[in-house]
Amino acid sequence: MSLISNLKPGGKHGVPNSESRDPIGFLVAGLNRLAQSDLIDKMGLRKQTEQVVFNVTRTGFKTITNASRTFARSGKTGAPGARPAFTAGTGPFDLTPTEDEQMLVDLVSEFAEEVVRPAASEADARCAAPDELLKASLEIGLPILGVPEALGGVSEERSAMAGTLVAEALSKGDMGLAVATLAPGSVATAIGLWGTDEQQQTYLPAFTGDEVPAAALALNEPTVLFDVLAPATTAVKSGDGYVLNGTKSLVARGDQAELFVVGASLDGKPVLFLVESSTEGLSIEGDPAMGVRAASMTKLELKDVKVPAEAVLGATDGTTYAECVRLSRLAWCALAVGTAQAVLDYVTPYVKEREAFGEPIAHRQSVAFMVANIAIELQAMRLLTYRAAARAAAGKDFSKQVALARRLCAEKGMQIGLDGVQLLGGHGYVKEHPVERWYRDLRAIGIMEGTVLV
Amino acid sequence: MAINLEVPKKHRALIDQAHQVAMNMLRPISRKYDIAEHEYPKELDILAAMIDGLEESGASEGAGAAGVRRDGIADDKTVKNGSNMASVTSISEMCWGDVGLMLSFPRQGLGNSAIASVANDEQLERSKGKWASMAITEPAFGSDSAAVSTTAVLDGDEYVINGEKIFVTSGERSDCVVVWATLDKSLGRAAIKSFVVEKGTPGMNVERLEEKLGIRASDTAVITFTDCRVPKENLMGSPEVNVEQGFAGAMATFDNTRPLVAAMAIGCAQASLDLTRELLQQAGVEIDYDKPAYLQSAAAAKFLQLEADWEGARLLTLQAAWMADNRKPNSLEASMAKAKAGRVGSDVTLSCVELCSSIGYSESELLEKWSRDSKILDIFEGTQQIQQLIVARRILGLSSAELK
Numbered sequence: 001m002s003l004i005s006n007l008k009p010g011g012k013h014g015v016p017n018s019e020s021r022d023p024i025g026f027l028v029a030g031l032n033r034l035a036q037s038d039l040i041d042k043m044g045l046r047k048q049t050e051q052v053v054f055n056v057t058r059t060g061f062k063t064i065t066n067a068s069r070t071f072a073r074s075g076k077t078g079a080p081g082a083r084p085a086f087t088a089g090t091g092p093f094d095l096t097p098t099e100d101e102q103m104l105v106d107l108v109s110e111f112a113e114e115v116v117r118p119a120a121s122e123a124d125a126r127c128a129a130p131d132e133l134l135k136a137s138l139e140i141g142l143p144i145l146g147v148p149e150a151l152g153g154v155s156e157e158r159s160a161m162a163g164t165l166v167a168e169a170l171s172k173g174d175m176g177l178a179v180a181t182l183a184p185g186s187v188a189t190a191i192g193l194w195g196t197d198e199q200q201q202t203y204l205p206a207f208t209g210d211e212v213p214a215a216a217l218a219l220n221e222p223t224v225l226f227d228v229l230a231p232a233t234t235a236v237k238s239g240d241g242y243v244l245n246g247t248k249s250l251v252a253r254g255d256q257a258e259l260f261v262v263g264a265s266l267d268g269k270p271v272l273f274l275v276e277s278s279t280e281g282l283s284i285e286g287d288p289a290m291g292v293r294a295a296s297m298t299k300l301e302l303k304d305v306k307v308p309a310e311a312v313l314g315a316t317d318g319t320t321y322a323e324c325v326r327l328s329r330l331a332w333c334a335l336a337v338g339t340a341q342a343v344l345d346y347v348t349p350y351v352k353e354r355e356a357f358g359e360p361i362a363h364r365q366s367v368a369f370m371v372a373n374i375a376i377e378l379q380a381m382r383l384l385t386y387r388a389a390a391r392a393a394a395g396k397d398f399s400k401q402v403a404l405a406r407r408l409c410a411e412k413g414m415q416i417g418l419d420g421v422q423l424l425g426g427h428g429y430v431k432e433h434p435v436e437r438w439y440r441d442l443r444a445i446g447i448m449e450g451t452v453l454v
Numbered sequence: 455m456a457i458n459l460e461v462p463k464k465h466r467a468l469i470d471q472a473h474q475v476a477m478n479m480l481r482p483i484s485r486k487y488d489i490a491e492h493e494y495p496k497e498l499d500i501l502a503a504m505i506d507g508l509e510e511s512g513a514s515e516g517a518g519a520a521g522v523r524r525d526g527i528a529d530d531k532t533v534k535n536g537s538n539m540a541s542v543t544s545i546s547e548m549c550w551g552d553v554g555l556m557l558s559f560p561r562q563g564l565g566n567s568a569i570a571s572v573a574n575d576e577q578l579e580r581s582k583g584k585w586a587s588m589a590i591t592e593p594a595f596g597s598d599s600a601a602v603s604t605t606a607v608l609d610g611d612e613y614v615i616n617g618e619k620i621f622v623t624s625g626e627r628s629d630c631v632v633v634w635a636t637l638d639k640s641l642g643r644a645a646i647k648s649f650v651v652e653k654g655t656p657g658m659n660v661e662r663l664e665e666k667l668g669i670r671a672s673d674t675a676v677i678t679f680t681d682c683r684v685p686k687e688n689l690m691g692s693p694e695v696n697v698e699q700g701f702a703g704a705m706a707t708f709d710n711t712r713p714l715v716a717a718m719a720i721g722c723a724q725a726s727l728d729l730t731r732e733l734l735q736q737a738g739v740e741i742d743y744d745k746p747a748y749l750q751s752a753a754a755a756k757f758l759q760l761e762a763d764w765e766g767a768r769l770l771t772l773q774a775a776w777m778a779d780n781r782k783p784n785s786l787e788a789s790m791a792k793a794k795a796g797r798v799g800s801d802v803t804l805s806c807v808e809l810c811s812s813i814g815y816s817e818s819e820l821l822e823k824w825s826r827d828s829k830i831l832d833i834f835e836g837t838q839q840i841q842q843l844i845v846a847r848r849i850l851g852l853s854s855a856e857l858k
Contacts, residue, residue, distance in 0.1 A: 087456065088456070089458060089460075090463075091455075091456055091458050091462075091533070092458065092462045092533050092534070092535040093458060093459060093460065093461060093462060093535050093539065093772060093776050094455060094456065094457060094458050094533045094776070095457060095459075095773060095776065096455040096456075096457065096533065097455070097456070097457055098455055098456050098457075099455075101457075161456075161457055225746075225748060225749060226746070227745065227746060227749050228746065229744060229745060322744055325744065326744070344849075348849060348850060351850070352850060352851075352852075360856075362850050362852060362856075362857065363852070363856055363857055363858075365839075365842075365843070365846075365857070365858075368842075368843075368846035368847075368850060368852070368857050369839075369842045369843075369846060371846055371849055371850060372793075372842040372843075372845035372846035372849060373842065375790065375845055375849045376770075376790045376793055376794050376845060377766070377794075379770060379773075379787075379790055380763075380766030380767070380769065380770055380794055381766070383459065383766065383769035383770060383773060384762070384765055384766055384769060386457050386459055387459035387460075387765075387769060389457070390456075390457050390458050390459055390460075391460075394458075399743050399744055400743045401765075402743075403743035403744065403758065403762075404743075404758070404761055404762040404765045405762070407747065407758050407759055407761075407762035408762040408763065408765075408766055411759065411762075
């Protein structure tokens with residue numbers, strides 16, 4: 001076999017197809033192939049490096065082998081499910097959470113500080129959340145936060161605001177672990193919001209019981225300039241049901257999930273489908289990304305996946321799907337706020353302790369103003385997010401508010417991640433400090449669609 | 455208690471009223487007084503009478519410079535949306551009309567804000583119905599307001615004031631001027647006091663009016679004080695020099711006026727956004743809030759960014775007002791609001807000029823004017839950099855000696 005088996009350099013390794021190799025390029029490419037070959041190892045020329053083993057690795061699609069439960073059908077087909085009532089939303093301008101919300105935030109904040117943050121670094125490296133942490137998140141009731149009381153959950157009314165506050169508090173611990181722990185509850189919330197009586201009776205008992213299934217909201221797709229409102233994944237009517245085809249990306253804990261909510265185009269409209277992981281034609285591939293790694297991101301492939309007519313979640317005219325996209329963006333805004341707060345809380349004491357030229361670097365305006373701007377933009381992000389959340393909870397139109405919140409959180413969140421690393425200089429670039437992880441996580445906000453919602 | 459970031463219904467009437475005044479009174483004369491700088495906008499006299507009428511009827515909760523008095527409010531632990539919120543929302547609407555004209559509202563000057571905030575009851579009564587402007591800045595200092603070199607020396611029952619003040623808004627039109635002067639320069643900030651000086655007091659002279667980049671409807675005066683004598687009762691607050699308390703008394707005014715200036719920037723920027731949205735629409739660009747920004751035109755994506763930043767400034771300003779209404783200390787939040795609103799005001803108005811091409815740059819539309827007017831809002835009542843300094847000191851817990 002020739003060392004240079006492919007003369008065209010483009011189309012892989014991030015090299016565009018327009019590139020061409022000159023003679024020196026061919027030589028270097030050849031040397032590189034040689035450097036990668038086993039020959040050097042056999043001759044003992046290379047230092048042995050320890051192989052890093054990831055839980056989730058890019059090994060090609062595999063059929064889901066995880067033992068998944070059978071969800072016993074129950075309830076009335078086609079009958080509307082129970083719905084949480086909207087909040088009043090008529091009071092004065094106020095930034096004070098309700099007593100219940102505050103109790104919840106205190107509880108989750110403690111969990112984030114004492115359990116989530118200490119586990120974050122290793123979970124990021126392993127691309128997986130520790131089992132004990134996932135179990136503990138069930139104990140504090142995260143999956144049933146958005147499920148109505150009538151269905152065994154805890155919410156008396158629409159919980160978008162409470163969910164936002166919880167996502168923020170969790171993300172202050174770690175964004176990746178927040179996503180891992182919030183993903184099942186997102187699916188339960190979706191079923192609570194849009195499920196028929198049958199869907200609620202069939203699936204929700206699993207979430208309110210002792211053995212809560214992993215579940216994932218799969219909207220994203222591996223497409224450049226992805227338009228979440230026009231998924232390439234298709235649903236075609238076939239007999240009594242539908243056949244789904246396509247690939248979804250950034251699906252949290254897809255390898256463990258027993259239930260997916262999948263976005264697909266049906267007759268030109270985006271629609272949500274409930275797909276159990278035992279369904280034939282599903283396969284999964286590890287898809288680790290630059291950040292949010294503790295959420296064990298995967299790609300989900302659907303090949304001629306047959307689902308019954310009852311698998312449709314909500315309306316088929318695109319309205320449920322659009323609502324789902326907005327609520328998901330809201331959740332990501334909340335996650336951005338929590339992580340950005342973590343950055344501010346971390347850099348504040350650091351710049352006061354770190355000295356240069358004989359005094360703390362915080363005494364310099366260029367440093368201090370960077371911190372001031374983090375604080376200012378963070379609070380703006382928070383207020384935009386809260387406004388959208390409060391409107392969602394009150395049943396008001398929040399499409400514009402959430403769009404503006406997302407725009408600001410994506411842009412300023414990324415800036416805060418960037419400045420967090422910059423303020424620590426070289427120390428910010430190494431894993432001894434968490435700011436490099438927050439830098440990677442905060443880049444997600446502008447990209448993420450689906451995965452979690454509130 | 456529940457989180458809610460909508461301006462309550464009870465404020466709606468006042469906001470709508472301000473909007474109608476802005477649209478029907480200010481906009482028609484907006485360009486006129488931009489061109490005729492230094493000419494008195496006589497139309498405002500009728501407006502002033504109208505505002506007085508509204509205030510007497512109780513229909514208005516501080517349409518202008520109501521100032522902020524935190525005493526005398528019963529604390530029954532319910533959440534209040536009061537005069538501070540009414541002030542920022544209505545000022546914002548007025549500035550949607552015209553910032554320069556709003557600053558020229560008779561009897562609604564920053565001096566009135568200062569009086570309303572720090573004067574005792576007797577002084578408040580005496581200045582009732584008067585138009586008061588504010589004189590702080592001097593040729594040798596701007597942001598560093600502790601560097602006041604104008605002096606006030608007690609001589610019998612009168613203070614004798616000497617010095618030169620610049621950038622006095624409505625300095626020629628007002629009835630009196632609130633002047634910052636030091637009782638003893640060697641005692642530093644603590645010795646800085648403010649004095650009400652009536653127009654016509656011998657020794658006080660309006661030297662000239664500035665020609666400016668924007669807010670040309672508002673007159674900006676240079677005023678000199680030469681052995682100008684005022685009764686000692688005209689000193690606002692306590693005459694004692696309390697080194698412990700330092701600058702706090704005088705600076706209290708700024709805590710209250712910063713959200714108001716932020717509101718001005720929001721109003722001015724909203725004028726640009728509203729018109730640009732419509733002009734873009736006519737050009738075939740619709741803003742879609744669900745569709746990812748990068749799948750829309752670059753103009754739509756830019757507009758979304760501007761609107762998001764603008765909304766951030768608006769909510770930070772409402773937050774600062776809400777805190778003041780509920781008697782929470784808001785110095786940090788007031789500075790955050792002004793810093794964000796100041797820079798967003800410039801970004802929005804300047805970007806809208808670009809989005810609308812030569813129509814934006816031409817005097818045939820008001821977009822170019824708004825982009826000139828907005829610039830001052832990132833400067834006066836504490837520049838962008840001063841706000842960042844205040845925020846940084848608060849967040850980092852550093853003194854002004856540590857973080858200079």
